[in-house]
Amino acid sequence: MENVSKKEQSTLFKNGLITPKTAPYFFILPALLLFLAFTVYPIIASFLLSFQTRTGGVYTFSGLDNYIRLFSDPIFYKALGNTFILLIIQVPIMLFLALLLAVFLNSKLLNIRGFYRVSYFTPAVTSLVAASIIFILLLNSDYGLVNYILSSIGIEKINWLTNGFWAKVSLIIVTTWRWTGYNMVILLAGLQNIPNDLYEAASMDGASPIRQFFHITIPQLKPVLLFCFVLSTIGTFQLFDEPYNLTNGGPNNATLTITYYLYNQGFNFFDFGYASAIAYVIVVFIAILSWLQFKVVKDD
Amino acid sequence: MKKILERLLVAFILLVLLVACGVNSSSEQDIEELTIPENPEDINGDITVWAWALEANYLEKDVLPAFKKIYPNIDVTVEHIGVDQVYQKVSAGLSSGGSGLPDVVQVENNRIQSFTTEFPDAFTNLSAIGYDKHEDKFAKAKIEGLKDKNGNVIAAPRDLGPVGVIYRVDIFEEAGVDPSKIETWDDYIEAGKKVVAHTGNYFLGTDGDGLLRIMMQQQGSYYFDNEGKLDITSEEGENAARILQEMKDNNLITFTNNWDGQVAAMKNGEVATNPGAVWWSGTMLEQMPELSGKWDMFMLPAFEKGSTRASNDGGSALAIPSESDNKVAAYVFTEFATTDIDSQIKALTNRGLFPALTAAYEEPIFSENQEYFNNEPFFQKFADTVENIPAVNHDGAELEVRSVMGSEIEAFLLEDKKAMDMLQDGEEQAIQQTGKETTE
Numbered sequence: 001m002e003n004v005s006k007k008e009q010s011t012l013f014k015n016g017l018i019t020p021k022t023a024p025y026f027f028i029l030p031a032l033l034l035f036l037a038f039t040v041y042p043i044i045a046s047f048l049l050s051f052q053t054r055t056g057g058v059y060t061f062s063g064l065d066n067y068i069r070l071f072s073d074p075i076f077y078k079a080l081g082n083t084f085i086l087l088i089i090q091v092p093i094m095l096f097l098a099l100l101l102a103v104f105l106n107s108k109l110l111n112i113r114g115f116y117r118v119s120y121f122t123p124a125v126t127s128l129v130a131a132s133i134i135f136i137l138l139l140n141s142d143y144g145l146v147n148y149i150l151s152s153i154g155i156e157k158i159n160w161l162t163n164g165f166w167a168k169v170s171l172i173i174v175t176t177w178r179w180t181g182y183n184m185v186i187l188l189a190g191l192q193n194i195p196n197d198l199y200e201a202a203s204m205d206g207a208s209p210i211r212q213f214f215h216i217t218i219p220q221l222k223p224v225l226l227f228c229f230v231l232s233t234i235g236t237f238q239l240f241d242e243p244y245n246l247t248n249g250g251p252n253n254a255t256l257t258i259t260y261y262l263y264n265q266g267f268n269f270f271d272f273g274y275a276s277a278i279a280y281v282i283v284v285f286i287a288i289l290s291w292l293q294f295k296v297v298k299d300d
Numbered sequence: 301m302k303k304i305l306e307r308l309l310v311a312f313i314l315l316v317l318l319v320a321c322g323v324n325s326s327s328e329q330d331i332e333e334l335t336i337p338e339n340p341e342d343i344n345g346d347i348t349v350w351a352w353a354l355e356a357n358y359l360e361k362d363v364l365p366a367f368k369k370i371y372p373n374i375d376v377t378v379e380h381i382g383v384d385q386v387y388q389k390v391s392a393g394l395s396s397g398g399s400g401l402p403d404v405v406q407v408e409n410n411r412i413q414s415f416t417t418e419f420p421d422a423f424t425n426l427s428a429i430g431y432d433k434h435e436d437k438f439a440k441a442k443i444e445g446l447k448d449k450n451g452n453v454i455a456a457p458r459d460l461g462p463v464g465v466i467y468r469v470d471i472f473e474e475a476g477v478d479p480s481k482i483e484t485w486d487d488y489i490e491a492g493k494k495v496v497a498h499t500g501n502y503f504l505g506t507d508g509d510g511l512l513r514i515m516m517q518q519q520g521s522y523y524f525d526n527e528g529k530l531d532i533t534s535e536e537g538e539n540a541a542r543i544l545q546e547m548k549d550n551n552l553i554t555f556t557n558n559w560d561g562q563v564a565a566m567k568n569g570e571v572a573t574n575p576g577a578v579w580w581s582g583t584m585l586e587q588m589p590e591l592s593g594k595w596d597m598f599m600l601p602a603f604e605k606g607s608t609r610a611s612n613d614g615g616s617a618l619a620i621p622s623e624s625d626n627k628v629a630a631y632v633f634t635e636f637a638t639t640d641i642d643s644q645i646k647a648l649t650n651r652g653l654f655p656a657l658t659a660a661y662e663e664p665i666f667s668e669n670q671e672y673f674n675n676e677p678f679f680q681k682f683a684d685t686v687e688n689i690p691a692v693n694h695d696g697a698e699l700e701v702r703s704v705m706g707s708e709i710e711a712f713l714l715e716d717k718k719a720m721d722m723l724q725d726g727e728e729q730a731i732q733q734t735g736k737e738t739t740e
Binding site for chain 2: 054069072073074075136142143161162163164248250251252253264267268269270272
C-alpha cells in the first residue's frame with residue numbers, strides 16, 4: 001500500500017505536477033468542476049441560446065433577432081415598467097419598515113424580543129402558495145375581509161386584484177409582508193455590531209434618541225443598508241412567485257414582472273431563445289443598478 | 301499552473317460550444333413498424349401514464365380495472381401530476397431529446413400543436429399503428445385537431461367540451477323570459493336586459509378570452525386561419541366583438557377575474573347564465589349542490605337566424621411520446637381508454653368528462669333526465685350539438701395569442717377599451733409576439 005502510493009506520489013512529483021504551489025488547486029478541483037458544470041456552462045449556453053431561434057424543432061442561429069424583437073416588444077416594456085415601479089416604491093418602503101422594526105427590536109426596553117423577531121421573520125420562510133391563498137381571500141372584492149372592514153368604516157369597496165392600480169398596490173403589500181422580516185434580521189445583526197460606547201458618548205453630550213438614530217445608527221449601518229438595497233434590487237428583478245400566485249400577472253399585465261415574462265416565454269411558449277435574451281437583459285440591468293448603488297454610497 | 305488552468309478553461313469552453321451546437325442533430329426518424337399481437341395476453345411490460353385531475357382519476361380508477369381484465373400482463377402506473385407540471389416536464393423532456401418521458405401523456409387539444417410545432421417528432425403516429433380505423437367514431441371537430449400536417453392522428457381523443465348556455469331556470473321564470481325564444485345573440489341580449497332589470501345583477505361573467513374564442517369557433521373561424529396565419533380581425537371576430545360590446549354597454553357582463561371568481565359568481569346568483577362547455581356540470585354538482593333543479597341549458601344563440609348554434613371549449617387527448625420503449629403496451633392502453641364505451645360512460649358519470657366518442661351518445665345516460673338540471677336530458681342536449689361543432693385550426697402559437705387576447709379582454713372589460721380596438725390591438729400584439737403574418 002505504502003509503496004504504491006509513494007510511487008504514484010513520486011511520479012506526480014517528478015513531472016512537477018504537484019508542488020506545494022499547485023497542491024491547493026488540486027484541492028479545489030472538485031468544487032471547480034462542479035462550478036464549471038452547473039454555473040459556467042449554463043451561463044455560456046444560455047448566452048448562446050439567446051442568439052438562436054427554434055423553427056421546426058431545430059435551433060438556428062439568428063443573430064440579434066431576439067434582442068431586436070425584445071426592444072420593440074410593448075409587453076416587455078410594460079413588464080420592465082412594472083418592475084421599476086416596484087423597485088422605486090416597494091424597496092424603500094420595505095427597507096424603512098425593516099429598519100424601524102430592527103431598531104425597536106434591538107431596544108433593551110422591549111420584553112420577549114425573541115418572540116417578535118421570530119414572528120416578523122416567519123413570512124420569509126412561509127410557503128408563498130399557502131400565503132397567497134389567504135391573501136386572495138382577504139383581498140377578494142366581494143366577500144374579502146379587507147373590503148368588509150373598509151365598508152364598515154364607510155369606504156367604498158376596492159377591486160384589489162382586478163384593477164390595474166390596486167393590483168399593483170396588493171402586490172406591493174404582499175411583497176413587503178414577505179420580505180420585511182428578512183431584511184430586518186440582516187439590519188438587526190448590523191445594529192448589534194455598533195459599539196455601545198458611541199451611544200453612551202452621544203447621551204453624555206445630550207443627543208436625543210432621534211438624533212442618535214440619524215447620526216450614529218444610520219451612518220454605522222451604511223454598509224449593511226447598502227447590502228440590503230442591492231439584495232432587494234436583485235430580488236425585485238427576480239420577483240416571480242408573488243405575482244404568479246396572487247394575480248397571474250394581470251389584470252391586463254398590470255402586475256407582470258420581467259421574470260414572470262421570461263417564465264411565460266420560456267416555459268409556456270417554449271421560446272427559450274427569447275427567454276434567454278430577456279435573462280441577459282435582466283443581468284445587465286441588475287449589474288448597472290448595483291454599480292450605481294455602490295457608487296452613490298461611496299461618493300456620499 | 302496558470303497555464304494548466306487556462307488550458308482547462310479553454311478546453312471546457314470548447315466543449316460547451318461543441319455540445320451547444322451538437323444538440324441540433326437527428327430530426328429525421330426511422331418509420332418503425334409496430335404490430336399489435338392478436339392475443340392480449342402476449343403483450344406485457346410496464347408503462348407509465350401522466351395525467352392530471354379528473355382525467356388521472358378516470359384512467360386510474362375507471363379504466364385500469366377493466367383494462368387489467370383484458371391485458372393482465374401489462375403493468376400500468378398512472379402518475380397524478382398537476383397540469384402545469386405535466387407540460388413543463390414534457391417540454392423539458394422533449395428539449396433533451398425525449399428522455400424521462402412517460403409512455404402515455406394527457407395533452408389538451410389546444411396544446412398539442414404547440415408541442416408538434418416545436419418538436420415535430422414528439423409523439424408517435426397512431427394512425428400507422430392502426431388508430432385510423434377509429435377515426436370515424438369521433439366528433440369531427442375533435443379528431444381533426446389531433447392530426448399532424450400529413451393527416452395522421454398523433455393523439456387519441458378523450459373528452460370534448462360542447463358549448464351551450466347554462467342558465468338559471470328560476471331567475472328566467474321570475475323575469476318572465478322564455479329561453480326557447482332565444483335564437484340569436486341579439487335575442488340573448490334582449491333577454492339579458494330583462495333579467496338584469498329584474499335581478500339587479502349581471503347576466504353573464506367571464507374570466508378571460510373564452511367567450512370570444514367560443515363565438516369565433518361557432519362561426520367556423522378562429523384566431524388562426526387554416527394556414528396558420530393570424531385572423532383575429534376577421535369578419536367573424538368583428539361579429540363577436542360587436543356582441544361583446546353590446547353586452548358591456550348594457551351592463552350585462554362582469555369580469556370574474558379567475559376560475560374561482562367565475563364559480564363564485566354562479567354560486568352566489570351574481571350571474572343568471574354561463575355560455576360555457578358541458579364540463580361545467582362537474583364543478584356545479586360538486587360546488588353548488590344547493591342549486592339542484594335550478595339549472596338547465598339552451599343551445600348557443602346564433603349570429604343569424606338559422607346559423608350554427610354549436611361550439612367547443614377545451615377537451616384533451618392521450619398521446620404516446622416517440623421515445624416510449626413500450627409503444628405496443630402504450631398503444632393498447634390508449635386505444636382502450638379512448639374507445640371503450642363503458643369507460644367513456646364512467647368518465648361522464650363519475651368525473652363529468654364528456655366523451656368525444658360519438659357511439660357513446662346512444663347509451664341511456666344521455667337520454668336520462670338529470671335531477672340537478674331541471675329534470676331534463678342535459679347531456680343529450682349537448683350531445684345533439686356535437687355534429688355541428690365547426691372544426692378550427694388550433695395553431696402552435698395558440699398559447700401566445702390566447703395570452704395576448706386574455707389581456708386585451710381585461711383591457712376591454714376593465715379599462716374601457718372598445719371591443720373593436722381590442723381585436724385590432726390584439727392582432728398587432730400577436731404579430732409582434734409570434735412573428736406570424738395575417739390573413740388577407
